[in-house]
Amino acid sequence: MRISRRLFIRDGVATVTLGLTAPAFLSAIAQAQGLSSRRLVVVYLGGGNDALNTLIPYQDQSYYSRRPTIAVPAGQVLQVGADATGRGLGLHPRLGGLLNIFNEGKLALVQRAGYPDSSRSHFEATDIFGTANPSTSSGSGWLGRYLDTLPKPVDALSAWNTTGETPRALVSGQVGVPAISSANTYRFASPNRGSAALQERAAAEAMAANPAPGRPHLGFVNSTNRSAIETIDRAAQALNYTPTIAYPNNGFGLALRTVAGAIVTGIGSRVYWVSTGGYDTHAEQGAGGGQYGNLMGTLGDGLFAFYSDVRNHGLANDTTVVVFSEFGRRIAENGSGGTDHGAAGLMMVLGGAVRGGLHGTAASLQPGHPTLENSSGDVRFETDFRSVYARLLDNWLGVNSVPILNGDFRAGAPAIF
Amino acid sequence: MSQLDPDIDHLLRRAGFGVSASEVETFSRMSPNNAVAYLVDYEGRPDDVDARIGRPDHSQVVSKDLFSPDIDIDDARQRWLFRMIHTRRPLQEQMALFWHNHFATAYSKLVANSGALQAAKMFAYKPGALRGPQGQLELFRQDALGNFRDLLIKVAQDAAMLVWLDGKSNTAASPQENFGREVMEIFTIGVGHYTEADVRAASRVFTGWNLKSSEPFRRDDPNAYQAFFYSADDHDTGAKTFSFPIAGGSHTIPERGAANGMQDGMDLITALATHPETARRLARKFWNFFVSEVQAPDPQFIEGTAAVYLQSGTEIKPVVRYVLASPWFRDPSVRFARYSWPPEFVARAIKEVGWQGVSLDQVRTPLANMGMLLFEPPNVGGWPSGAAWFSTATMLARSNFGAQLVVDQKEQLAASLSSDGQTQQGLMTAMAQRITTAPLDAGPQQALASYLVAGGAWTGSAEQIATRASGLARLLVGSPEYQLI
Numbered sequence: 066m067r068i069s070r071r072l073f074i075r076d077g078v079a080t081v082t083l084g085l086t087a088p089a090f091l092s093a094i095a096q097a098q099g100l101s102s103r104r105l106v107v108v109y110l111g112g113g114n115d116a117l118n119t120l121i122p123y124q125d126q127s128y129y130s131r132r133p134t135i136a137v138p139a140g141q142v143l144q145v146g147a148d149a150t151g152r153g154l155g156l157h158p159r160l161g162g163l164l165n166i167f168n169e170g171k172l173a174l175v176q177r178a179g180y181p182d183s184s185r186s187h188f189e190a191t192d193i194f195g196t197a198n199p200s201t202s203s204g205s206g207w208l209g210r211y212l213d214t215l216p217k218p219v220d221a222l223s224a225w226n227t228t229g230e231t232p233r234a235l236v237s238g239q240v241g242v243p244a245i246s247s248a249n250t251y252r253f254a255s256p257n258r259g260s261a262a263l264q265e266r267a268a269a270e271a272m273a274a275n276p277a278p279g280r281p282h283l284g285f286v287n288s289t290n291r292s293a294i295e296t297i298d299r300a301a302q303a304l305n306y307t308p309t310i311a312y313p314n315n316g317f318g319l320a321l322r323t324v325a326g327a328i329v330t331g332i333g334s335r336v337y338w339v340s341t342g343g344y345d346t347h348a349e350q351g352a353g354g355g356q357y358g359n360l361m362g363t364l365g366d367g368l369f370a371f372y373s374d375v376r377n378h379g380l381a382n383d384t385t386v387v388v389f390s391e392f393g394r395r396i397a398e399n400g401s402g403g404t405d406h407g408a409a410g411l412m413m414v415l416g417g418a419v420r421g422g423l424h425g426t427a428a429s430l431q432p433g434h435p436t437l438e439n440s441s442g443d444v445r446f447e448t449d450f451r452s453v454y455a456r457l458l459d460n461w462l463g464v465n466s467v468p469i470l471n472g473d474f475r476a477g478a479p480a481i482f
Numbered sequence: 483m484s485q486l487d488p489d490i491d492h493l494l495r496r497a498g499f500g501v502s503a504s505e506v507e508t509f510s511r512m513s514p515n516n517a518v519a520y521l522v523d524y525e526g527r528p529d530d531v532d533a534r535i536g537r538p539d540h541s542q543v544v545s546k547d548l549f550s551p552d553i554d555i556d557d558a559r560q561r562w563l564f565r566m567i568h569t570r571r572p573l574q575e576q577m578a579l580f581w582h583n584h585f586a587t588a589y590s591k592l593v594a595n596s597g598a599l600q601a602a603k604m605f606a607y608k609p610g611a612l613r614g615p616q617g618q619l620e621l622f623r624q625d626a627l628g629n630f631r632d633l634l635i636k637v638a639q640d641a642a643m644l645v646w647l648d649g650k651s652n653t654a655a656s657p658q659e660n661f662g663r664e665v666m667e668i669f670t671i672g673v674g675h676y677t678e679a680d681v682r683a684a685s686r687v688f689t690g691w692n693l694k695s696s697e698p699f700r701r702d703d704p705n706a707y708q709a710f711f712y713s714a715d716d717h718d719t720g721a722k723t724f725s726f727p728i729a730g731g732s733h734t735i736p737e738r739g740a741a742n743g744m745q746d747g748m749d750l751i752t753a754l755a756t757h758p759e760t761a762r763r764l765a766r767k768f769w770n771f772f773v774s775e776v777q778a779p780d781p782q783f784i785e786g787t788a789a790v791y792l793q794s795g796t797e798i799k800p801v802v803r804y805v806l807a808s809p810w811f812r813d814p815s816v817r818f819a820r821y822s823w824p825p826e827f828v829a830r831a832i833k834e835v836g837w838q839g840v841s842l843d844q845v846r847t848p849l850a851n852m853g854m855l856l857f858e859p860p861n862v863g864g865w866p867s868g869a870a871w872f873s874t875a876t877m878l879a880r881s882n883f884g885a886q887l888v889v890d891q892k893e894q895l896a897a898s899l900s901s902d903g904q905t906q907q908g909l910m911t912a913m914a915q916r917i918t919t920a921p922l923d924a925g926p927q928q929a930l931a932s933y934l935v936a937g938g939a940w941t942g943s944a945e946q947i948a949t950r951a952s953g954l955a956r957l958l959v960g961s962p963e964y965q966l967i
């Protein structure tokens with residue numbers, strides 16, 4: 066392997082990058098293990114997405130009567146047909162990009178995804194989607210347990226988190242997932258230049274190699290630091306990627322561009338984590354436009370750019386994206402033109418290999434209807450979110466979902482592949 | 483190892499932001515008990531830190547225009563960092579940080595609602611030159627060791643909170659659940675101790691706890707403001723029943739006329755503040771904040787701390803005094819058993835390495851990359867702390883901050899170490915006394931020793947000291963051992 070040394074000066078601080086020349090950036094370990102090139106991109110909508118305004122039951126009179134100011138007018142929705150019970154449904158008008166993917170048959174909309182006795186707490190509910198266990202909001206996550214099944218030694222970039230903190234879903238017993246969002250900061254800076262700077266990096270790496278016997282908390286920080294230094298050079302390759310299409314210039318778009326860069330440059334990560342926030346729309350959320358319209362624009366435009374970019378590289382069939390949020394929102398709008406915390410939500414799965422379409426059925430929003438709960442305030446779940454996870458694990462990532470999910474959730478899973 | 487008693491070093495890392503060279507003398511003659519009293523009973527010393535902003539022998543604030551920490555959020559961030567570094571009342575700033583995380587409120591939502599100037603003012607206005615109520619941070623500083631029930635009431639009536647959790651639009655006609663839920667889940671008793679019916683009832687309790695704007699109100703007018711306003715017409719006067727007792731064993735807040743309806747909120751807050759689960763929850767948070775994030779809370783500590791809290795009528799000062807003087811806090815095994823929060827790390831590094839020429843404005847972006855931009859928590863739950871502070875990205879941000887800080891201190895470091903630096907061991911000892919990491923095992927010690935002579939045998943030349951002292955300081959500040967406090 067040929068190593069070129071580059072030294073940057075930023076703000077008076079020298080940065081050392083050991084640039085690996087092609088084709089070394091395809092992980093040697095991943096290659097040696099002959100791992101499949103399939104990858105899963107997980108998108109978390111933080112705050113509790115108002116699913117009823119994402120996939121809109123535009124023929125339901127109660128939708129309009131219970132949401133006098135925030136209902137999206139029927140004439141504006143992007144129609145996607147009707148569910149098995151004949152209820153007409155449409156996407157939010159700002160999801161034009163997703164409509165394209167839906168019309169290609171590559172976007173699956175899994176309605177009323179959730180679990181019994183849904184938590185209305187952001188933190189508990191997010192952790193439940195992470196652990197995949199409604200009775201435990203601590204411990205390892207479902208994707209972390211998947212990573213634990215990978216053959217050892219596990220590549221340091223077997224998963225890639227584009228956010229700063231590690232989500233519950235990626236918490237693993239054995240694998241630390243690097244958090245890499247920005248090329249600007251994912252580097253090793255030094256107060257010196259030249260060989261002294263390189264020697265500092267080497268010394269930091271040597272210090273981090275200490276297993277710290279008797280001090281597991283220090284051992285954890287050491288291993289994080291070691292993983293950081295080890296992944297700097299490979300990550301730089303992906304972060305410098307030039308896409309085939311313009312991504313929206315916002316955090317979500319840039320994170321998806323980073324993921325595409327990692328995929329296209331052959332980093333070999335199996336799981337990517339992306340999140341976008343602002344979904345806790347308690348007030349002034351708007352209908353077709355406004356705050357919620359902006360959220361939908363960010364989501365739809367970003368996903369469409371990503372899908373198109375990956376497809377342009379001929380990699381769409383190896384890439385699946387799943388979108389979720391911690392809960393749906395209340396059916397009726399509140400006094401602030403927003404919605405409070407609710408129950409079942411919408412999961413979306415898209416990719417070249419996905420069997421698109423409407424999965425499951427819509428709720429009837431008429432008070433008293435059995436598809437509702439909490440005094441008809443919220444939508445009752447129909448599809449257990451863990452059955453979607455099961456399908457992704459069994460049919461996409463190619464591992465047995467039962468031990469990872471601590472149960473068999475295959476029955477009733479939507480046929481998304 | 484610093485020159486201080488290890489108990490006092492430990493205390494100052496947890497109840498403060500470490501020790502600067504100029505403070506060593508103050509603490510060197512104190513017993514650990516005296517040091518606890520010094521930190522807790524800070525009211526005897528003047529709150530004069532802001533008056534020292536701009537002095538050349540302190541760290542520097544840098545602003546595009548006139549430095550305006552009351553109405554500009556970046557300047558407010560600099561002022562708070564300045565306070566952490568230079569205050570004579572470190573526990574006050576530390577508790578303000580604790581409350582900022584406990585009642586986590588985010589600037590960006592306030593900007594969307596009220597514009598940048600009003601949003602900054604709602605966080606940071608220090609009463610004096612302008613009109614309007616004090617900012618949320620000033621409340622946290624003022625009540626840093628005050629009464630928790632009183633603090634909850636003030637928070638429920640705080641303009642930033644009324645925007646953040648939408649209380650400003652909570653009315654009888656359409657109750658708004660955001661504050662009603664979080665006051666139980668996040669601020670007091672926690673998940674598992676209330677029901678969905680309680681959420682609806684709590685939301686009704688706070689109907690009419692709204693905001694009123696000054697008139698005329700222009701967003702970009704520094705004298706304009708929004709303040710708490712009880713709108714009797716928008717209050718739900720009906721009885722509200724809870725799953726937990728409110729007062730005198732009753733679970734119900736009785737029906738009341740709208741004019742007296744504010745009492746509903748007082749009753750609920752009193753019930754929540756004095757609820758035994760709130761006492762235990764605060765005790766657990768204090769265990770993690772002050773004692774250890776490595777060892778699980780000792781049940782005796784939780785019961786003891788909760789009892790002090792309840793017996794003192796929800797006063798925080800006796801609770802913190804109890805915690806800091808407790809045998810659990812003094813146990814040597816809890817030293818360096820806590821993961822530093824980014825501002826703690828940054829302030830301590832600046833205090834130990836040196837602040838000559840340090841621009842606090844340049845600390846903002848590194849702090850954001852470490853995961854803690856002040857006044858911008860990710861959500862109402864605050865920042866995920868403990869081990870969650872550490873990912874590869876945030877660790878690199880901390881490590882690289884060491885490089886940034888040291889670049890500015892290169893000459894100063896070299897000058898102060900010119901005599902100790904005559905030998906390799908002398909340099910190492912002097913530096914370790916100054917930059918106080920958790921104990922270094924043999925492996926890291928060897929890595930540092932090898933680094934010092936990686937460019938050639940030690941000669942003690944001025945150039946060698948300049949290069950290796952700065953490199954060593956960078957490695958120590960950026961080390962995993964330094965991230966633990």
